[in-house]
Amino acid sequence: MTLISLAGVNKHFGDYHALRDIDLEIREGEFFSLLGPSGCGKTTLLRLIAGFEAPDIGTLHIDGRDMAGVGPNLRPTNMVFQSYAIFPHLTVAENVGFGLRRAQMDKPDRARAVDEALEMVGLAGYGIRAANALSGGQRQRVALARALILKPKVLLLDEPLSALDKKIREQMQVELMKLQREVGITFILVTHDQEEALVMSDRIAVMFEGGIGQLNDPETLYRRPASKRVAGFIGMMNFLNGRVTATGPEIAVEVAGLGRYRVPAEQAPGGVEEGPVTIGIRPETLSLLFEGERTDRMEVAGRVDEVVYYGDMTYYDVAVAGIDKPLTLSMKNRIGRPVLDVGSPTRVAWDERSLVLLGR
Amino acid sequence: MARAALTAGGKRGLILVSPPFLYALLLLAVPLATILLFSFWTQDYLDIDTRFTLANYVEAFNDPLYMQLLRRSLLIAGAVTLVTVVLAFPIAYFVSFHVAPGRKSLWLFLITIPFWTSYLIRVFLWKVILGYNGVLNSGLTGLGLIDEPLSVILYNANAVVITLAHAFAPFAILPIFVALEKIDRSLLEASMDLGETRATTFLRVTLPLAMPGVVAAVLIVFIPTIGDYVTPRLVGGPDGLMIANMIQTQFLKLNNAPMGATLAVLAMLSVTAVSLLFIWLNRRWLRGPK
The missing domain is CATH 2.40.50.140 (Nucleic acid-binding proteins)
Incomplete structure (x- = not known):
């Protein structure tokens, strides 16, 4: 079932044509990757789904609802930022529970939800720590817990692994896949790392210069690339x-x-x-x-x-x-x-x- | 042990540090110590009686005039700080968040332009603006908004607050601007993404993270204003005089340097007390730097 659909989406920044005629359908529960070199528009596309950017032309529907004029705070999406954007003035638990303030929940329930979210990402017992005392990998887990605790329909990941070193990155790839299968939420991953996209995704959209070059499952993309560009970018x-x-x-x-x-x-x-x-x-x-x-x-x-x-x-x-x-x-x-x-x-x-x- | 520890490296370190150390000693420690020393002496007609006594402090606490001046100085400095910081925050916020990155230094430069003129001249200009026949009153009268010139804006504490708030504006704007600049913009997006509106994002993320700048601005404005002398003298009138004016009177007019020194020490102590209180509040409640 289609969860997100974009039709004829175009986006300009001044003279720069960031997205060109994007038509895209993302299914419910899939692990979807936007793959491409830097400057190809993949992050813009993700930010557009999150609500931080609006398309100049074209429409975006999430779960059947037109998202025109709907702010990021009202969308059923949550994001893991590239810099993780952990609030430095709050503890780990306060970071994770940040979005729960709006939920109709009393204090013990909220604390339990935070504990569960921390446990899910393997950070049980870290709640009272100061957020700026964490390592890169731990910050990323906090960012994940903070986004997933709100049970979004879509989790958006903006190059979440690029700041980690190789060993932790490979470990996190596997954990993210497991997590996605467990929670069953649609994950949309932005990455410039073709290996990461191949390993983790159900489907990959390869983007070049604001357009989608090819959209397929990893195996087809690897074995049957549709253009020289895709073939050269993947493997x-x-x-x-x-x-x-x-x-x-x-x-x-x-x-x-x-x-x-x-x-x-x-x-x-x-x-x-x-x-x-x-x-x-x-x-x-x-x-x-x-x-x-x-x-x-x-x-x-x-x-x-x-x-x-x-x-x-x-x-x-x-x-x-x-x-x-x-x-x-x-x-x-x-x-x-x-x-x-x-x-x-x-x-x-x-x-x-x-x-x-x-x-x- | 101490002798043994003084190796060649230690010696060189001492030689390196001695010029600034002497400088600090002469310019900071000696004057402070002198003032402190004077406050324990007494004036005996033309001579200074150098026997240790607390008489000046007893007199300062018992004379209602001194205490009233000290209280007024604290109140005026507090009001100036409040007005300055509350007005400076939106300006700093605007420059940090809504001015294109290439234009920010131009804006900061423009903010400092009024401060190229001498402090004294700016205070005089406020006299021209706020005076009985001043720009403000004649303007308002000419527009028919008031029948007779306002008298609440010159030669009283209000005039002192207005003038000082203007004088210290850039000192408040700059630290708040710097604190706002340091905020990672993706934090604000993260807050919006987690369901907060622009207004609640400001309260939950921007303001707490800007607090170090606000605290710095408060201290930078509060500390010098409490001892300000020129402004109350020129626009304060009899009701706007502050403790510094009394210190000046004691030293130069009444020829009572020990009493002046005592008042100066008391003023310093109140500044210290208020600053410590504010820093403590910041740590305890505002989650400032620990």
């Missing part, structure tokens, strides 16, 4: 030049350095026309063939150009005749599998099913 991707010679249910394509192939139309999710085309191949769909190894896939000869060792994985750049840029590929490190040196001749195995045709 790593090798881009090859090519030419489409025939279209239809099967597309005939000539890939520079790799030869001619026929692929089903679903491998061109954005649609293609005859003529020059960009072809994407993910690094993990390619593999190196070590000495004496045979494959039933296709193979092409090359030379190792660069080796980046990550512990669990090794990334190789392999120069192949006829391809202007070296192909990047990733290999799992296994017992008995050597790490090749730069300059070693090698062979790369690949599969035409992993080609993604990206229109211009």
Whole structure:
């Protein structure tokens, strides 16, 4: 069921066109992400849903109600701010209970609600602490508890994890997903971190320059990006030049350095026309063939150009005749599998099913 | 032990700190100590009797004139502080929240322009404005709003309050402005997001966070006004005189420096008492800095 719907939303700041013709439906209970580089309008869109900005043109409905002229204090949304916006003059409990003052609740009930909210985010017993004595991760939990205690229909998260270090960030990703499943509230997450969006979301809208580039579930977005931009923004991707010679249910394509192939139309999710085309191949769909190894896939000869060792994985750049840029590929490190040196001749195995045709 | 602790580094530290220390000693401690010392002496016609006595304090507490002046000084300084801070807050708020960031320093600059003129000249100008035939009275008479010039606005305590409130306005505006500038704007959005209106957000978030600035403004205005001498002298009339005028009279006219010193010490003590009270109130109730 649709909870939030935006239709034809445009927003300008002076000459700057922050949002262009946004049409978007967000379902009840889903974990939805707005993903994009900085300046793409994702935060503006979130602030518009929260009520801090109003669209110049277009409409916004939340739970069937038109939100035009409805202030942020009257919307069924609550926000976790990027800076967390914890009130420095209040204790943790006062912060969490801030929004309850309006609720018709007597004191013991309010205190119980605050305790429950703190427990939910793993901060039981922190209530009497001063808010400015907390660490970054704890502040974020307080901000979450403060928003969730009001039982909003939608929780808005503005880059909530960007200020945390890697370990805590990964831990919080999992906790946020669990929390979202427990409370069943719609979460809308703004992030510039594609990995974060892929890990946490049910659906992702990738935004560029104020518009939505692609809206899909994480797997489709990763495996079938509709444009070169989306493909380049999400994960790593090798881009090859090519030419489409025939279209239809099967597309005939000539890939520079790799030869001619026929692929089903679903491998061109954005649609293609005859003529020059960009072809994407993910690094993990390619593999190196070590000495004496045979494959039933296709193979092409090359030379190792660069080796980046990550512990669990090794990334190789392999120069192949006829391809202007070296192909990047990733290999799992296994017992008995050597790490090749730069300059070693090698062979790369690949599969035409992993080609993604990206229109211009 | 103390000798052993005085290492080379310690010595260098002492040498470094001695110029400001001497400076502070000469300019702060010596005059204060002198005043304190004088207050325990007595004037014996032309000479000063340097025997220790509390006679001046006994006299100061028993003479209703001194106590009345002290009480009036406290009241006037309190009224000036109240008026100044209450008027300064909206100005500071406006500049901080509604002036474009690039324009803020211009606004602060404009606020200080009246203060390029000498304090004395500004007090005289208030005399021109508030006088019997002054700008205000002739203006109001000309408009037919009043039949005869108002007499409540010059040569009394009201005139002192108006003049001092104007004189100290920037000293109140600036600390409040700084405190407001430091407030993270996302806190105000968070408050709105949590269901508060603009007005309740102001009361629950903006005002408590601006309190350190307000306290600073109160102290900055209150402390110097209680000892102000020029303004009551020029626009105060007989009913607007304050304790500083009496101190001046004691030192220069009555040739009774010990009594003047005693009154000065009493004035300082009242300032201290009121300031401590205010700081305590701030910590206890207004959640100021602990």
